Amino acid sequence: EQRLKDENRPFQFVERTTGLLPTLADVVLFARTLQTLNPAPDVIVICPGLADVQQAVGERDFARAFDVMIDAIRATGHSTRIVIVAPPPSPRAPRVSRLYAEATERVARDHHVAFVDLDALLTQGQADWVRAAYAIPESDGLYYENPAEAAQRRIADAIGKQLQR
Numbered sequence: 568e569q570r571l572k573d574e575n576r577p578f579q580f581v582e583r584t585t586g587l588l589p590t591l592a593d594v595v596l597f598a599r600t601l602q603t604l605n606p607a608p609d610v611i612v613i614c615p616g617l618a619d620v621q622q623a624v625g626e627r628d629f630a631r632a633f634d635v636m637i638d639a640i641r642a643t644g645h646s647t648r649i650v651i652v653a654p655p656p657s658p659r660a661p662r663v664s665r666l667y668a669e670a671t672e673r674v675a676r677d678h679h680v681a682f683v684d685l686d687a688l689l690t691q692g693q694a695d696w697v698r699a700a701y702a703i704p705e706s707d708g709l710y711y712e713n714p715a716e717a718a719q720r721r722i723a724d725a726i727g728k729q730l731q732r
Contacts, residue, residue, distance in 0.1 A: 570727060579604070589618040590632040597636050607645035612726060614652035620663055626670035633674040649680040650729050652722070655714055656686045658697045681729035688725055689718055 571578040581600050583593055593615070613636055619629045633651060640647050653668035668686040675682035689700040700718045714722065 570723065577608075579608070583616065583618065585618075587622065588624055588628070589622065590615050590624065590629050594632050594635050594639075598639050601639055601643065607643055608647055610648045610650065610730060611640055612650045612652060615654055617654050617657055617664065620654055620657050620660065620667050623663075626666050629667055630670040630674050633671065634678070637674070637678045637680060648730065649678070650683060650726055651675045651680055652683045652726065653685050655718075656690050656696065656700065658701060661686075661690070681732065683722070683725045683729055685714075685722060685725075688721060689714060 568578045568580070581596065583589055583596075586592060597613075613633065615629075637649060637651075640649055651671055651674060653671040654664055656668075657664035665686050668684055672682055672684060690696040693699065700714050713719075
């Protein structure tokens with residue numbers, strides 16, 4: 568958001584829906600929001616977070632929601648650039664969240680849109696990635712859903728690099 572402000576570009580954040588099947592429910596919200604945007608955005612970043620992983624929505628349904636969102640964007644007829652961001656790695660189920668990242672990557676490849684792999688970005692093959700990505704104190708057994716501030720900066724940088732291409 569700050570980078571866009573620095574460039575004098577508008578920014579609109581649309582919060583996700585809550586409840587069951589979050590990304591599928593987001594399709595409806597997304598379609599409604601897309602109709603209200605005037606002028607049409609030049610960039611849309613779709614970043615689902617961990618809710619689908621935590622609810623075990625299933626990679627197929629998760630990926631299908633992205634398909635529908637991309638189709639909705641393209642149906643507007645505007646030349647909007649699309650960036651899809653995979654969910655961050657889950658501290659509780661890293662192997663499962665990796666499946667969702669792979670499903671996201673397949674959708675990005677199939678639709679020829681930019682892709683940011685948060686699983687790879689935040690784990691970087693490190694054994695202690697959870698503490699680095701989520702800034703969890705060593706004695707704390709709780710996991711947080713949102714990456715730490717330093718990790719969020721890395722995410723913003725990765726999205727920014729995709730937009731520069």
